[in-house]
Amino acid sequence: GKLGRYPPWPGKIVNPPKDLKKPRGKKCFFVKFFGTEDHAWIKVEQLKPYHPHKEEMIKINKGKRFQQAVDAVEEFLRKTKGKDQASSHNSNEEKNRRNSSEEGGKQSAGEEKRKASLSEGKVKKGTGEGKKRVSSVSSERGSKSPLKRTQDQSPRKRGRPPKDEKDLTIPESSTVKRVMTGTVAGFKWPPSVSEPVKDSDPHFHHFLLSQTEKPAVCYQAITKKLKVCEEETGSTSIQAADSTAVNGSITPTDKKIGFLGLGLMGSGIVSNLLKMGHTVTVWNRTAEKCDLFIQEGARLGRTPAEVVSTCDITFACVSDPKAAKDLVLGPSGVLQGIRPGKCYVDMSTVDADTVTELAQVIVSRGGRFLEAPVSGNQQLSNDGMLVILAAGDRGLYEDCSSCFQAMGKTSFFLGEVGNAAKMMLIVNMVQGSFMATIAEGLTLAQVTGQSQQTLLDILNQGQLASIFLDQKCQNILQGNFKPDFYLKYIQKDLRLAIALGDSVNHPTPMAAAANEVYKRAKALDQSDNDMSAVYRAYIH
Numbered sequence: 001g002k003l004g005r006y007p008p009w010p011g012k013i014v015n016p017p018k019d020l021k022k023p024r025g026k027k028c029f030f031v032k033f034f035g036t037e038d039h040a041w042i043k044v045e046q047l048k049p050y051h052p053h054k055e056e057m058i059k060i061n062k063g064k065r066f067q068q069a070v071d072a073v074e075e076f077l078r079k080t081k082g083k084d085q086a087s088s089h090n091s092n093e094e095k096n097r098r099n100s101s102e103e104g105g106k107q108s109a110g111e112e113k114r115k116a117s118l119s120e121g122k123v124k125k126g127t128g129e130g131k132k133r134v135s136s137v138s139s140e141r142g143s144k145s146p147l148k149r150t151q152d153q154s155p156r157k158r159g160r161p162p163k164d165e166k167d168l169t170i171p172e173s174s175t176v177k178r179v180m181t182g183t184v185a186g187f188k189w190p191p192s193v194s195e196p197v198k199d200s201d202p203h204f205h206h207f208l209l210s211q212t213e214k215p216a217v218c219y220q221a222i223t224k225k226l227k228v229c230e231e232e233t234g235s236t237s238i239q240a241a242d243s244t245a246v247n248g249s250i251t252p253t254d255k256k257i258g259f260l261g262l263g264l265m266g267s268g269i270v271s272n273l274l275k276m277g278h279t280v281t282v283w284n285r286t287a288e289k290c291d292l293f294i295q296e297g298a299r300l301g302r303t304p305a306e307v308v309s310t311c312d313i314t315f316a317c318v319s320d321p322k323a324a325k326d327l328v329l330g331p332s333g334v335l336q337g338i339r340p341g342k343c344y345v346d347m348s349t350v351d352a353d354t355v356t357e358l359a360q361v362i363v364s365r366g367g368r369f370l371e372a373p374v375s376g377n378q379q380l381s382n383d384g385m386l387v388i389l390a391a392g393d394r395g396l397y398e399d400c401s402s403c404f405q406a407m408g409k410t411s412f413f414l415g416e417v418g419n420a421a422k423m424m425l426i427v428n429m430v431q432g433s434f435m436a437t438i439a440e441g442l443t444l445a446q447v448t449g450q451s452q453q454t455l456l457d458i459l460n461q462g463q464l465a466s467i468f469l470d471q472k473c474q475n476i477l478q479g480n481f482k483p484d485f486y487l488k489y490i491q492k493d494l495r496l497a498i499a500l501g502d503s504v505n506h507p508t509p510m511a512a513a514a515n516e517v518y519k520r521a522k523a524l525d526q527s528d529n530d531m532s533a534v535y536r537a538y539i540h
Contacts, residue, residue, distance in 0.1 A: 008057050009066070010034040010050065010073045016041075034076070035069030207412040252277040253402045258311035260304050260327060260334070262289040264483065265347070265374060266317040268381030269407045274298060276406035283307050304328075308337030308344065313400060317347040317374075320492050321354040328358050340366030343396050347388075349373045349428065349489070351496045352418035359392060359417045370396045371417055373424040374408065377484040385409045389427075391420035422500060429497035429511045432490040435472060435531050436514040442476055443538035452477060472532040481529035488527035491518035 016022065016030035023041050032039045050073065058070065259270050262284040273280050274296050282290050283301040290300055301307035304327055308314045314334065318324055324346060328334040334344060344362050346355060346369075359369040370393050376386040388404050388411035390397050397413050404411045414420050445455045456473045459465065475481060494515040501508035520537040521527075 008048070008053065010057070010069045011039075012076070014039070033069070034072040035066075207410070250276050250402055250405050252279075252406070253313075253399065255312035255399065256281065256310065257403060258283070258301065258307035258314035260284070260307060260314065260316040261318045261348075262293070263317065263319065264378040264486065265376070265381045265386075267293075268378060268384075269315070269317065269347075269374075269386070270298065271296065271382065272384040272406045273403060276402070278403065278406065281307050281311055303332035304334045305332045305337035308334050308342055309339070313343040313345060313396070313403070315345045315347055315372075315403070319348070319489065321350040321496075324348045324350050324354060324358065328361065335361055335365065338362055338365040338367040341368070342366075343368045343370070343393075343399065345370045345372050345396070345400060347372050347374055349424050349493055349496075350421055351425070351499065352421040355421045356418050368393045368396045369417065370400065371420045372397075372400070372404075372411075373420055375424065375427050376408075379484055381407070388412070389414060389420040389423050391415055392417045425493055425497040425500055428490060428493035429508070431468070432494045432518070432531065433510050433514040434468075435490070436517045436534055438469065438472055439476065439517075439532070439535040439538055442473065442535065475530060475532040476535045481526070481533040483528065483530045485531050486527070487518065487521055487529055487531045487533050490531040491515065491522060494518060 011031045011033040013029040014032045020030075022028070022030075028041045028043045029047070030039065031042045054070075057066075257273060257278050257280045259266065259273070259280055260283050262270060262282065266284075267289070270280060270282060270293050274293065279299075280293070280297075281299040281301045282293050283304055283306075284290050287300075290298070294300055301310070304314075304316075314337075316324070316327055316334070318327055326333070328344075338344065344358075344367055346358060350373075355371045359371070362369040370390055372388050372390040374381075374386040374388050380386050384407055386408040388408045390400075390404075390411055391414040394413065397411075412420075412423075414423060442452050442455065445452050452473075456470070456477070459473075460470060471484075494511050498508050498511050498515060501511070517537050518531075518534055521534045524536055526533040526536055
């Protein structure tokens with residue numbers, strides 16, 4: 001839900017990787033979440049001690065994942081307490097032996113018992129208030145935190161992070177249970193990267209990359225729906241991504257927006273543009289799909305040409321190169337509505353030759369062109385968490401800022417037209433090949449008498465663990481192939497990526513093998529199912 005406050009999530013402070021720089025600004029700790037392998041930099045004022053807020057957390061969070069996280073915290077505390085008590089017990093025994101030796105055995109049994117009792121009291125105080133403490137994190141900015149009081153009680157020096165691990169609780173967006181999205185935790189701007197676009201949502205990342213230099217963007221992935229950014233003040237903020245809808249940090253452009261194509265991706269994009277206050281005119285080949293958006297406040301365009309002529313910036317998101325060309329060059333197409341100053345943004349995943357041809361005809365009429373294919377799926381589109389790869393007219397890219405913020409979590413500007421198309425095909429080539437490998441592994445497990453669920457559990461505990469892996473395996477295990485990314489489209493992208501390799505005489509044998517499996521799945525009538533239905537190509 002779009003809430004202004006988010007339930008906490010348990011975690012512990014750990015030492016960050018050596019190559020990960022601490023964000024500038026307010027003091028923060030590097031936190032690892034219980035129940036997951038996720039982590040993030042968290043500001044001090046967002047921390048709260050675990051025990052005083054435990055009951056409050058449990059009331060707020062009812063989910064199974066949260067209960068597993070709480071169980072992990074309790075197990076961690078039991079182990080820690082056990083170790084500390086064992087250490088203290090051994091120390092006390094040694095101390096008692098020394099005292100007995102020095103006093104020649106004159107000490108009475110009552111005195112020994114009293115000393116042991118005092119020692120145990122110290123142990124309890126140490127384990128309860130000292131080395132290991134569980135805390136929680138407030139998601140409200142500027143909130144007062146009891147962490148300072150907690151640190152004052154600690155035997156460590158104030159203001160210094162602990163050398164060992166320390167437990168905390170982290171806020172988690174209420175949408176995390178649906179979508180767990182990797183995002184940027186901290187990065188260095190390369191020499192070829194300009195400043196972020198002005199007046200932009202501080203929780204949205206613009207990457208402006210030059211193709212003439214090797215980009216040096218370094219970032220740490222976090223599988224939480226959290227965004228970390230450096231604001232103009234130099235401080236670092238961490239907030240749940242969907243708080244942008246609440247705090248009004250996105251100021252919609254006053255330009256009239258058009259949108260052509262209301263498929264799996266386009267529908268979510270238009271919905272988010274409307275939610276963020278944009279004026280949108282929509283068109284779709286089958287007009288019935290427009291009805292829902294008309295009810296949400298969109299205007300209806302009768303033809304692509306009419307939408308382009310009445311709007312300042314028109315976006316399009318269609319299925320393949322043929323559809324993209326027909327939309328621009330066909331009867332009552334985009335080109336007929338282009339006049340000097342009109343802007344066209346093609347978000348379709350197509351080949352570089354197609355997008356270059358479309359750019360040339362748009363610009364020849366005085367129009368401005370930007371390619372902006374998106375990486376994601378239907379769920380990420382609905383959640384406004386797409387990754388946008390843009391190239392072409394830099395000024396138009398900046399004019400689209402509020403639109404990109406509404407539909408995505410990150411945008412990359414990659415230079416001249418064609419670069420985004422190539423990059424997008426490479427990304428989807430990797431994704432499609434990985435999906436085929438997952439299906440191959442699950443079916444091999446089945447035919448060799450191994451549990452598919454156990455295979456997934458093992459993979460989820462290893463370095464391959466990801467939202468994509470888990471979701472697609474769940475699709476297969478449940479036999480649910482409702483499309484989140486059409487199988488026919490990932491096969492199309494593999495085909496185009498292989499052609500891209502051919503054009504530069506670069507081998508793509510892995511993609512070629514995966515492509516054959518998807519073709520087999522298409523022959524088995526899986527085109528309109530999710531890409532995970534490639535699994536059925538392996539079933540004998």
